[in-house]
Amino acid sequence: MDSMLVGSLKRPSKSLHTFPATVHLPSLRNSIQGSRSKEWSFLERFCSVRFPRHLVGKQTVTGQKRSIVCPTYSRKRLVVACCGQPLESEPDVYDSKTLWNSLSNFLDAFYRFSRPHTVIGTALSIVSVSLLAVERLTDLSPVFFTGMFEAIVAALFMNIYIVGLNQISDIEIDKVNKPYLPLASGEYSTGTGILIVTSFAILSFWLWSVVGSWPLFWALFVSFMLGTAYSINLPMLRWKRFAVVAAMCILAVRAVIVQIAFFLHMQMHVFGRPAVFSRPLIFATAFMSFFSVVIALFKDIPDMEGDKIYGIKSFTVRLGQKRVFWICIVLLQMAYTVAILVGASSSFLWSKLVTVAGHSILAALLWRSAKSTDLSKKAAITSFYMFIWKLFYAEYLLIPLVR
Template sequence: MTRDYVDLARPFTLVAPALGFISGALTAVGAAPRETWDASLLVAPLIGSAMAALLNAGNNALNQIYDLEIDRVNKPKRPLPSGRLSIAQAWVFTHVTYVLALVLAWLVVPWPALSVSTGRHECFWLVAIAVVCTYIYSVPPFRTKRLGIWANVTIAIPRGMLLKVAGWSSVKTIVGVEPWYIGAIFGLFLLGATTTKDFADMEGDRRGGCRTLPIQFGVRRAAWMISPSFVVPFLMIPLGAWLGVLTGSFWWLQALGVVMTLYGVYVCYLMLRRPEDLAVEENHVSWAHMYRMMFVAQIGFAMAYLL
């Protein structure tokens, strides 16, 4: 039974949000004015990292509840379509993880005000917005998952933009351009990159009434449409450094921008040389590279601000 709940949470997807939150926090530590190092600085980011993983686990469960008929076709071995867990059990898991995530979000306050009564609760309100986004993505009558590009938007906002800003909020205030500029980079990346998971799911999505980009425009055209998201956002890194918006190490940021842009071009090449493979392979290499690009970018930003 425990293994079934773990499968419901989809643990391999939980590392990215946890790392993203920590990266956002470490970026804030090194941002001007640079924070004086103290071990207490890590308390709020670690709480927030656990929160991000829990929220993503709850979101995964919520999505599977409303995707049951689709998953009977696309992912029949998952806990719900296989009958290993009931809908009622999935709802309990969803409610528990969402509540725990919101409680932890309330506890995320910047050092030295490590008190829920005196600290800023910017993280909580960002997470509350993210919860709303995850709800309207999966749940009727909104269910933006069936509305093409709006599905991408309601993924990119919480998992890209708000995640980075929430991480920043565990160390510094979010009032200012820098955290939102960084969040926009990751949000714009996910705006297109999140479609990589849709190509192999076209049959089930079509039956479930979800008009994803590959269904609306075809595999080849959709692949071309999302390609800019693998390149353009990362050009914003050196630009932000030149403009003085990004206050990390100038040359580290230039290097990160070059590395991520070249990596993105390579992934575009993998997608566009034989786009029809995107709809044939269950986990196309571009989907795996999407996660790897996230990891490289998250770690790269932290290094650019700490070194």
């Protein structure tokens, strides 16, 4: 141990090494000759000045030998010293860990800021509607996938703008309703939020300018206008304060714009075909109209407390949680009933079997989950709201099969 300690003194440029809890200074000093004694004297003076509270301890005298006992010295430092490791972490290791933690925290905050359930819904809806434009297997070409990918990316950029602007306008409300969001929790400043939403809105329209599809432009432009009017706190705007207008905004974007505009983008811009409104497209628009109304109504049920405090007159605030909850369930069950009838009328046996069975299963799952939801617990209501979004995703898997 003595030789290890003394050997470390030859490297003054490295971090200072520690020494064991009990050190026999005289015995070590006698074993050191020449220049090493000077180094030891320096170490002794350094330790007595730098770490006096660790060196003050019980002194024992046994014959001619004195021992300085350091009972409070940390075990971590002793292990590091005995292993020949520096007292502090290496700078490059520290920097890499700090960089990784910063990146991880940023991505986690951005994930919550982007409201991932809406991102997934937007992407799935565009994939589903794009498949409605497929008339034959040869349509599934690189041109098809390129056009669909361009629409998805542009729409996701606009989606992040819309949900981000809503959070910027609702910081105080979200501190009550959704304190985990980055702006409400303080992870993002208002300036950071504004920078993000502005950048994504610009990127969305820039991508359209590269693609040059007019149906895609109208999808982005109408979404931008309605999303801004829905959230921004300016005179004659902030339409989310009015329950009917708020529901109409969500219905227009989710049910009409997404279905028709992105279908026409694939039909006209990608395939170069004339605009048509097929039976599956009409079904998708009608069904998603019901679903969009349900989402518009249900999203306010978990947020009733904050909406009531800040004067947002949602249907939940006016009618109560339980009544709005069961209105949503009834609307969805009606939509599933219509979907089953449409599926049963299909001339394709495979389409009839899949759509009837699929919608029947979804309707049964909805009813079972609704009956078991405890409306007195906000966590249960929020969990059921996420379940509705899962039903929303599942519907977009069935829509391309309606023929």
